Amino acid sequence: MTNLSINLNKVALLRNSRSFGIPSVIKAAYTCIQAGAHGITVHPRPDARHIKSEDVYELAKMLTVEFNIEGNPSSQFLKIIRDVKPTQCTLVPDAPNAFTSDHGWNLVTNGFWLKPIIQELKELGIRVSLFLDTDLNQIKLAKEIGADRIELYTEPYATAFRNNEVKSVFQKYQQAANKAQEMGLGVNAGHDLNLHNLEKFCSIPNILEVSIGHALIADAIELGLFNAVKEYLKIISPN
Numbered sequence: 001m002t003n004l005s006i007n008l009n010k011v012a013l014l015r016n017s018r019s020f021g022i023p024s025v026i027k028a029a030y031t032c033i034q035a036g037a038h039g040i041t042v043h044p045r046p047d048a049r050h051i052k053s054e055d056v057y058e059l060a061k062m063l064t065v066e067f068n069i070e071g072n073p074s075s076q077f078l079k080i081i082r083d084v085k086p087t088q089c090t091l092v093p094d095a096p097n098a099f100t101s102d103h104g105w106n107l108v109t110n111g112f113w114l115k116p117i118i119q120e121l122k123e124l125g126i127r128v129s130l131f132l133d134t135d136l137n138q139i140k141l142a143k144e145i146g147a148d149r150i151e152l153y154t155e156p157y158a159t160a161f162r163n164n165e166v167k168s169v170f171q172k173y174q175q176a177a178n179k180a181q182e183m184g185l186g187v188n189a190g191h192d193l194n195l196h197n198l199e200k201f202c203s204i205p206n207i208l209e210v211s212i213g214h215a216l217i218a219d220a221i222e223l224g225l226f227n228a229v230k231e232y233l234k235i236i237s238p239n
């Protein structure tokens with residue numbers, strides 16, 4: 001079964017364009033949970049342009065589903081993780097001024113400093129996932145440095161899907177997921193997944209979690225958040 005973890009960054013982005021707290025990130029999280037979401041994801045960035053550290057602490061107090069916090073493990077980020085101890089921490093190599101996450105880790109150059117961080121987080125009882133491209137060598141290194149899971153960066157899949165040229169790209173995701181699973185790594189996925197491209201992606205066996213933000217919040221403008229979550233859930237768990 002694939003879990004749906006909803007990324008609430010875009011709710012916070014809208015909230016931050018005024019000073020009086022609407023829409024509420026906490027209320028949005030409640031609605032997602034009521035609709036059956038399996039998890040909530042946030043990505044606090046150093047410039048706090050969407051999720052702020054206060055949001056993370058408030059969410060941690062009220063969540064009754066898995067909490068996934070993603071980001072580049074700066075000291076500021078790691079303080080939040082140590083305080084909150086989410087279910088899962090997804091480490092992402094995004095630069096402080098990145099528009100959005102746009103590539104996976106290069107573990108040849110970064111594995112040595114990530115390894116003790118992964119170990120520490122696991123000792124705190126936090127599941128650790130690494131954001132990766134479909135490169136099989138990177139997947140092997142993720143296992144070697146102790147990750148529990150990988151999150152496949154799905155923007156290239158989503159772009160290929162949009163352009164009707166998904167076949168060869170999709171094969172790379174199948175191979176990557178397969179390799180990771182053979183090595184004992186769980187496989188998550190995220191970025192630009194939406195109501196059109198999700199079903200095919202989830203035909204890859206045993207994708208444990210998809211984290212979806214932008215498209216789902218955009219759909220919520222038309223459908224309402226509760227109904228939008230339900231539509232995504234219908235795709236990932238049709239029965």
Ligand code: PXP
Binds near residue numbers: 092100
């Ligand atoms: N996974 C990671 C690591 C991300 O940074 C993001 C975007 O914040 C997502 C998944 C979700 O992507 P989207 O908002 O396109 O659904």
